[in-house]
Structures are given as structure tokens and as C-alpha cells.
Amino acid sequence: MSSEFTSLPPEFLQSHPALSLLRLAALSAGPDGMLDDDTLELMFEQVNAGALAGLVATEVWAELERGLMARMPSNMFRALYASGALKKVLPEVAAVFGVPQIADDPPQVDIGQHLLRVLDEAARCGAPLAVRFAALAMHVGKADSPPEHLPIHYRHVERAQSRIEAMCQRFGVSADCRELALLALVECERVHRVSEIRAGPVAAMLQRLGAFDRPQRFDQLMTLCACDYRAYPKRATHDYPKAILLGIALKACAAIDEIGLSADGLQEARAAAIAVAFGSERWSNSQT
Helix, strand or coil, X not given: CCCXXXXXXXXXXXXXXXXXXXXXXXXXXXXXXXXXXXXXXXHHHHHHCCCCCCCCHHHHHHHHHHHHCCCCHHHHHHHHHHHXXXXXXCXXXXXXXXXXXXXXXXXXXXXXXXXXXXXXXXXXXXXXXXXXXXXXXXXXXXXXXXXXXXXXXXXXXXHHHHHHHXXXXXHCCCHHHHHXXXXXXXXXXXXXXXXXXXXHHHHHHHHHCCCCCCHHHHHXXXXXXXXXXXXXXXXXXXXXXXXXXXXXXHHHHHCCXXXXXXXXXXXXXXXXXHHHXXXXXXXXXXXX
């Protein structure tokens, strides 16, 4: 993309000089592609000169949403990070770049780079905004994990909850974005660890995730977890095994006659049905 800001109308550049920086970054997530070095350097200079001071948060969110819903969201965030703008508009997210997280092969990944891959995978899947926002937000509690514990992030959920709430309030994001982000924060790693060995916890997980009463939100969480899984190295073309596992469990529960069952009785029936579907020899009510 040209360094002359030719993608934006002159009247927009004159009347919205600060927003023009964010608009350029957002447009780079679309057909125009990545910004060139000259443009990034000019953006960096303007950010350092205070160009983003006084921006209204809701206007910022409109541009972030534009880029998030484009075909390559990572381009926007790379441009914002390189120009220093990300620290100004999304300091919670900027702080996770350079922070390590445990993985399989290689054994560690940069959280910031990982979330960019998650966002691009979500775009490839045509995921809704709630999924993309949750992907953006769910790691913000890992920015200040104690160095001696890295790449493990103890108590990051507790640290992230208030930060996600603050992001949602600042930008005025929709309730479904907020709810999915907070749900993903708590449950995504649990979904990654779910096992067919213990059917009781699987039944409890499906209940917590809203699989029975909020199927759309459950599907969105599964989409997010699958995108997170495929964003790790060497998994880009893989099916997400935990989604398959939970799908089998959910299908088993759908065959239960719920009439006359108490809440506890229903959960017990679900666990038993899941155990049969999994071929489990044992199951318990311990939490997954």
C-alpha cells in the first residue's frame, strides 16, 4: 500500500487525522494488503507526535472492528504494533507480544504472534465478531505473569477478567462479545484438556458451556477453540479433536428422555449416556 495514504479520501485525512491512522491499519487487513515500510514509518512518527491523543474510544472500536472482520486481521495488528499505535489504543493486547507460552513443537510460542494466527484462522472460517474479539482478549492476563513461572501463566484468568471488562466498557462492545470473551478466558484451556476417560466431567462441561440451552454460544466457543488449536505450529490443516469428542457427547445426550428427571438425575443420565458413547469403563463427577 502506498506511503501517500492514497487509499483514503483527502477530506477524511484533513478532518480525521488521528482516525486516518487507524483506518489505514484496518484497510491493510482487507484486499489492499500489508502497509509498506514508508507508510509504517510515517505512522510511527505521527503516533510519537501525539496524533492519537483525544480519540474517542467508540471511534477507535469502529476501526478495530473493521479490521477484525476483514480477511487478514493480523495485518492490522502488525501495522498498529509496528507504528506504536497498539500500545495507545489496546495496551492490554500490545503487552502480550514477546511473552512466551507453552506449546508442543516448538515448546514455546510468542503469545502475540499466536493470537495473530488465531485471528487469521477465525477470518478464514468466517467467524463472527464475538469469536474474533474473544481471540483478541482471552490472553490479556498473561502479560505480567511472574517471570520465574514462564512459560506457564498461573492465575492469568483472575488478572484477565478485570482487563476484559475494562476493554468492553471502554469500547462499548456488544454483550455477546463480552460474554464469549469471558467464557473463553475460563473454558478454552479446559476444552483443550477434556478427555473421554471421565464422562461425568464432560457432561458438566457441556452444561457450563451452554451446549444444551445456548447452542449458538457453544458453537462459537468451539469455533474459537478450534482456531486456537490450529494456530499452533504444524496444526493448520488438522481437525480439532476436542470438538469431535464433545460432538459425540452432545449427540449422546440428545437421545435422553428428560421427562420427569430432576436436575441431578438429568446430569447423571447425561454422564451415563456419554460413558456409553465413549466406551468409558468409568466416570466420575469431578470437574474437568
